Amino acid sequence: MLLAVLWLLLGWLDASYLYRLASMALVFGLLAASANLITGVAGMMTLGHAAFYGVGAYTSALLSSQYQFSPWLTLPLAGVTAALLGGLTAWLTRRLVNVHFAVATLGIGQAVYVTLLNWVDFTRGPMGITDIAPLSTASPAINLGLVMLVFLLCYLVLERTVHSYYGNALRALREDEQCVAAMGLDPAKLKIQVMVLGCFIAGLAGALWAYSTRYVSPGDFRFSESITILAMVVIGGLGSLPGAIMGALLLTLLPELLRSLGDYRMLVVGSIMFGFIMFLPKGLIGEYSALRVFRSHLKALEQS
Amino acid sequence: MLDFFDVFLVQQLLNGLAQGLVYALIAIGFTLIFGVLNVVNFAHGEIYMLGAFAGLLAIQLLAPPAFAVLLLVAAAGLVLGVLLERVAFRPFRRFNDEASLKSKALREATLLSSLAISIITRELMQLYVGADMQSIPQAYLLMTPIQLGPLSIASGQVLIFVTALLMFLLLQWLLFRTRLGLSIRAVSNNRLGALHVGINVNHIIIATFAIGSLMGAVSGIVVGLYSGNIFPQMGFSPGIKAFVAMVMGGLDSIPGAVISAIVLGLCEALSTDFVSQGWSELISYGLLLITLLYFPRGLFGKKVERV
Numbered sequence: 276m277l278l279a280v281l282w283l284l285l286g287w288l289d290a291s292y293l294y295r296l297a298s299m300a301l302v303f304g305l306l307a308a309s310a311n312l313i314t315g316v317a318g319m320m321t322l323g324h325a326a327f328y329g330v331g332a333y334t335s336a337l338l339s340s341q342y343q344f345s346p347w348l349t350l351p352l353a354g355v356t357a358a359l360l361g362g363l364t365a366w367l368t369r370r371l372v373n374v375h376f377a378v379a380t381l382g383i384g385q386a387v388y389v390t391l392l393n394w395v396d397f398t399r400g401p402m403g404i405t406d407i408a409p410l411s412t413a414s415p416a417i418n419l420g421l422v423m424l425v426f427l428l429c430y431l432v433l434e435r436t437v438h439s440y441y442g443n444a445l446r447a448l449r450e451d452e453q454c455v456a457a458m459g460l461d462p463a464k465l466k467i468q469v470m471v472l473g474c475f476i477a478g479l480a481g482a483l484w485a486y487s488t489r490y491v492s493p494g495d496f497r498f499s500e501s502i503t504i505l506a507m508v509v510i511g512g513l514g515s516l517p518g519a520i521m522g523a524l525l526l527t528l529l530p531e532l533l534r535s536l537g538d539y540r541m542l543v544v545g546s547i548m549f550g551f552i553m554f555l556p557k558g559l560i561g562e563y564s565a566l567r568v569f570r571s572h573l574k575a576l577e578q579s
Numbered sequence: 580m581l582d583f584f585d586v587f588l589v590q591q592l593l594n595g596l597a598q599g600l601v602y603a604l605i606a607i608g609f610t611l612i613f614g615v616l617n618v619v620n621f622a623h624g625e626i627y628m629l630g631a632f633a634g635l636l637a638i639q640l641l642a643p644p645a646f647a648v649l650l651l652v653a654a655a656g657l658v659l660g661v662l663l664e665r666v667a668f669r670p671f672r673r674f675n676d677e678a679s680l681k682s683k684a685l686r687e688a689t690l691l692s693s694l695a696i697s698i699i700t701r702e703l704m705q706l707y708v709g710a711d712m713q714s715i716p717q718a719y720l721l722m723t724p725i726q727l728g729p730l731s732i733a734s735g736q737v738l739i740f741v742t743a744l745l746m747f748l749l750l751q752w753l754l755f756r757t758r759l760g761l762s763i764r765a766v767s768n769n770r771l772g773a774l775h776v777g778i779n780v781n782h783i784i785i786a787t788f789a790i791g792s793l794m795g796a797v798s799g800i801v802v803g804l805y806s807g808n809i810f811p812q813m814g815f816s817p818g819i820k821a822f823v824a825m826v827m828g829g830l831d832s833i834p835g836a837v838i839s840a841i842v843l844g845l846c847e848a849l850s851t852d853f854v855s856q857g858w859s860e861l862i863s864y865g866l867l868l869i870t871l872l873y874f875p876r877g878l879f880g881k882k883v884e885r886v
Contacts, residue, residue, distance in 0.1 A: 320687060367872055374619055374690070378826050379871050385819065386864040393858050498815075502694065509691055542706070545698030552692045553670060 294419045296531055298487040301426045303523040305480035307507035308433050311519035313473040315508050315562070316437055318449025319466060320377040323384020324504045327474040329391060329496030331357040331481025336404045336491045337397075346408075350425070350482050357478025358471045360387075365470035369463040372452065384501055391493040403492025407485050422483050429476050430520075436472065437516050438569045445469060446514070499541060506548040512558020515565035522559065590731070591848050597736040597805075599844020600743040604798030605821035606828070606836040607746055608791035614767040614831040615787045618689040622663055622697040623795050624818025628704065628811060630656050630796025631803035635713055645804070649797060656796025657789045664788040667692045672784070697814075704811040712808035735805025742801050746794055747837060753790070754833075763787055767831065823867045827878055835878060842866075 310324045331353035338344040338352060368379045391398050398404070409418055436442055444465060447455045452462045485491050507526050511518025526547070530540040551558060605627055612620045633655035637648050671689045754760035765773040766783045774780050802817075803809040821836075824843055828835025843863050850859040870878060 320690075367868070371871060374686075374830075375826070375871060377619075377690075378822065379868060381819070382823070382864040382867040382871075386861055386868075389858070389860045389864070393855065393861075499698075502698065505691070506695075513687075539702070539706070541698055542702035545695045545702060549692060549695035549699060552688055552695060556688060 295487065296528070298419055298422045298483065300524055300527045301422050302480045302484045302487070303504070303507065303527045304520045305426055305429055305476055305483070306504050307511065307519040307523035308430065308516060309473040309476035309480070310504045311508045311511070311514065311516060312433060312437060312445075312476075313469055314505065315512075315514035315519065316442060316449065317445040317466065317469045319469070320374075321380045322377050322498070322501055322505070323380035323382075323387070324477060325496045325498070325500035326380075326384040326387035327357040327361055327477040328481040328484070328500070328504075329387060329491075329493070330360055331478025332485040332491045332496070333391060333398060333404070333481070334478070335482035336407050336485040339486075340404055340407050343408075346482075346486060350479060353482035353485075354475040354478040357481065358475035361470040361474025361477075362467055364474075365467040366463075369466055381498070381501075384498060388493055388496055388498070391496065398493070401493060403490060403494075404485075405490050407489045407491070409486060409489060418487065422487060425479060425483060429479060430516075432472075433476065434516060434569075438566070438573075449514075503541075503544055506544050509548055510551045510558055512561045512565065514562035515558060515560050517565055517568075518558050518560035518562075525559075588852075591852065592845060593732060593736070595845040595848025596841060597739050597844070598848060599841035600739050601798065601802050602817055602820045602824050602843055603837040603840035604739070604743050604746065604801070605795060605817055606824040606840045607743075607750060607833055608794035608798075609821050610825045610828065610831065610833050610836040611750070611763075611794075612787060612791040613825060614833075615763060615784060616668065616689070618668075618686050619693070619822070620663075620668075620791075621690065621694040621818075622667065622700065623791070623821070624814030625697045625700040626656060626659055626663065626792045626795040626814075627799035627802075627818065628809070628814035629659055629700070630799030631809040631813065632704065632708070632713075632799075633796065634800030634803060635715060635809060638716055648800065652796050652800040653793050656793040659796060660788040660790070660792025661785055663693075663696065663792065664785055667696045668784070668788070672781070701811050701814070708811065712810045714808050715803055733805065735801075739801055739805055742797065743837075746797070747833070750790075750794075750833065759783075759786060820863055823863050826867060827870045829876055829878060839878060 306324065306328055310321060313319050313321050313324075334356040335346075335349040335353040338349045339346065344352075364380065364383050368376055371379055392401060394400070437445075444455065444460055447458070447460075448462055448465050455462050455465070484495070503526060507522035508519050509522070510525060511520065511522030526544060529547075530543055557563075605623065608626075609620065609623045612623065630652050634648050634652045637643060637651045641647075641651075643651070668689055671685050671692065752760075754764060762773070762778045762783045763786070765776070765778055766780055766787075770780055773783070799809075799814070803813075820843055821840065824840035825836045827839035827843075828837070843866065846862050846866065847859045850862045
């Protein structure tokens with residue numbers, strides 16, 4: 276049902292001139308959804324999500340602008356590169372819990388940002404990469420459609436992952452790692468799998484971002500972006516997939532609607548985040564209610 | 580002795596030491612607060628920034644002697660610490676039972692609320708004073724070079740060194756020689772136990788925040804006096820470095836954090852010999868990852884029995 280609402284909303288946006296805005300919202304929706312998988316469902320607080328997003332964006336930008344790879348090749352490649360980095364991160368940090376994991380991801384995020392900024396020969400440093408070819412040479416509407424297609428695919432994958440027995444195992448991992456191990460599951464393996472999947476989607480989102488703005492620079496992948504993504508997840512409700520999408524929509528569209536505010540973007544992000552933590556800690560759509568909706572949906576399917 | 584060394588190298592080491600002590604100054608307050616509450620206070624870098632601005636304000640309005648500026652900033656830090664605790668931390672301490680003390684969700688909520696407060700503070704300051712660097716009036720700058728043979732040290736570096744040493748010693752005295760310190764250590768060791776022996780945990784936590792933020796604010800103005808410019812973003816990068824130092828030191832060990840901070844500063848200064856300034860940032864993150872991987876308890880953390 277929520278998906279239908281989202282579709283309707285996008286259909287409305289499709290008709291207007293807001294292509295860029297729509298693809299931005301979709302990209303951040305993907306980012307928030309994947310961060311939700313890692314932080315909300317599996318409980319691994321990540322403070323460096325923008326790094327994987329950035330790696331994906333740079334992979335596709337470099338491959339398409341330097342080597343003229345077609346988007347259909349660079350999209351998965353961007354995802355794979357980010358997933359490799361994510362898997363490596365998870366493998367290295369598989370025994371770290373709580374704040375240690377958060378610090379490690381913060382360190383990796385900053386390291387990637389510094390690398391993007393300083394490896395001038397390869398990434399062109401702070402100048403960024405310009406002249407990235409669009410997804411297809413057809414009309415912008417078709418490009419947006421393609422972005423929407425990728426978004427939907429990823430959303431379906433995430434939805435099936437989060438609302439399954441596997442998703443329950445991840446929730447157990449969040450609540451109590453020792454308990455998961457006692458039940459015969461390997462927490463390290465689960466963590467690596469979650470990071471690989473989450474970062475693959477973040478990498479895809481990065482590639483979509485590169486193709487839709489046609490310009491990437493390290494400034495887009497700073498620590499504050501990681502925080503914004505985290506804020507989206509918190510606003511939507513940790514662990515709730517539709518909530519993450521709602522949070523992403525809220526935090527991308529609201530600053531755009533309040534364009535006149537200009538510099539206030541991060542202020543709005545911070546205040547909204549603070550307000551939600553204080554007064555609505557479960558988020559817009561809490562995990563419990565989100566799960567209940569999906570489960571009743573499943574039950575209805577079974578009965579019919 | 581100096582003949583053996585390249586003068587340039589020694590100079591570089593001295594600069595690194597000063598930089599490391601800047602990180603150490605922030606890390607001390609950071610670690611103190613972490614030790615008591617067991618949550619990361621992301622807003623500490625903002626306290627540092629606000630301390631610098633409070634000092635600037637004091638200089639512009641009253642133009643007091645430098646020592647009085649430090650006192651005023653310390654008072655401001657005290658107030659800011661109490662405020663910060665009230666706004667971002669108190670609301671999550673409604674429950675004192677064991678389950679919620681260990682609850683991951685509550686701890687994460689506190690972490691996020693301090694993060695949100697830090698963003699709000701930084702952005703508000705940016706709107707209010709602008710993102711540009713504000714310069715400290717010339718008369719207050721501590722840039723007078725002091726010649727030591729072939730080496731030269733800025734007087735600000737001496738001040739940083741003295742402040743770091745004083746703060747460290749004062750804190751050790753406070754923690755290990757006073758009743759307040761005893762209570763702080765009790766709360767940090769076991770909050771429920773402290774409650775049971777009649778310690779007012781709330782007061783102790785507020786006091787810890789006040790002390791930690793006082794140190795953060797004073798280090799802000801000291802660094803401001805030395806470097807000569809302060810800006811709303813100034814707390815971010817040293818804040819992260821102090822965070823790294825705290826983790827490297829083992830999360831709750833103040834001497835460990837200080838040593839790690841100095842190591843970080845030295846490594847960064849030395850690395851500029853080999854790589855450009857931008858890359859030297861990478862050194863501390865690399866060190867952080869290595870520590871986390873090979874010494875998850877930190878370099879100076881408590882040994883914990885493994886099951």
